[in-house]
Amino acid sequence: MFFNKKKNAIVNNDLKHIAFIMDGNGRWAKSRGLPRKAGHKQGAKALENIGKICSEYGINTVTVYAFSTENWSRPKNEVDAIIDLLRSYIKDAKKRKEVRYKFIGDKSVLPKDLIVEINELEEITKNFDNVLNIAFNYGGRAEIVYACNELIKEGKTVITEEDISSHIYTSHSKDPDLIVRTAGEYRLSNFLLWQCAYSEFYFTDVYWPNFDRKELEKAIESFNNRKRRYGGLIKGEE
Ligand code: IPE
Ligand code: IPE
Ligand code: MG
Secondary structure: OEEOOOOOOEEOOOOOEEEEEOOOHHHHHHHOOOOHHHHHHHHHHHHHHHHHHHHHOOOOEEEEEEEEOOHHHOOHHHHHHHHHHHHHHHHHHHHHOOOEEEEEOOHHHOOHHHHHHHHHHHHHOOOOOOEEEEEEEEOHHHHHHHHHHHHHHOOOOOOOHHHHHOOOOOOOOOOOOEEEEOOOOOOOOOOOOOHHHHOEEEEOOOOHHHOOHHHHHHHHHHHHOOOOOOOOOOOOOO
16 A cells, blocks of 8 residues: 555555546647647656655556657647657756666657667666557557567467467556546547557546646545456456
């Protein structure tokens, strides 16, 4: 059990992996009369803060949706700003070195220098226990196709669920216990399609840049009240 600073919000032992669909950066910026890229910058700050709080609470895996395979369809100046932001985020992360960083998604189409930086960050942080999976150029369908193609390369002609689980981008992590989406949208937008089979979901209207400790605790509290049956029955319900 983990307690917050006021000793009143308990992080259930079952909550080991939270995934965030960090949505609403653009609307956060618009509501302040700022350019969209200012929203992404503030969103990166929120991520840093939430990552720290999660590890403080014993949640050892955090997965964040930073850029989808569909986000390339945004205006070039916004995409460029997000890539630049990732570049400076990696620079800072290399100094912080407090968690194992793993990029999930197709890195191959990113600028060459960025691929080098990502690989370096993953290498120098590989021995940390807590993991931060950053989904960048990530698509859930693309991920399942990738896993299947890897299995074909290995010569498999018949595959199992375990085969797919061990060949998807997140094969090093357990499935998320809780998936949080901010900014009032009620969809997955191609996120963790395979992994979400038995995840709990939490939706909030709060824009990602405003998602703070208080909002995280609301999500955790909601999770703590869920009954996870996995298709079966819970003791006492029989
Ligand atoms: C999420 O915020 C970040 C990315 C998709 C890169 P948005 O940029 O989607 O923000 P809204 O949904 O337009 O407010
Ligand atoms: C999902 O948000 C992707 C990320 C948060 C990176 P979007 O803003 O791209 O999703 P849609 O377009 O509203 O479904
Ligand atoms: Mg959005």
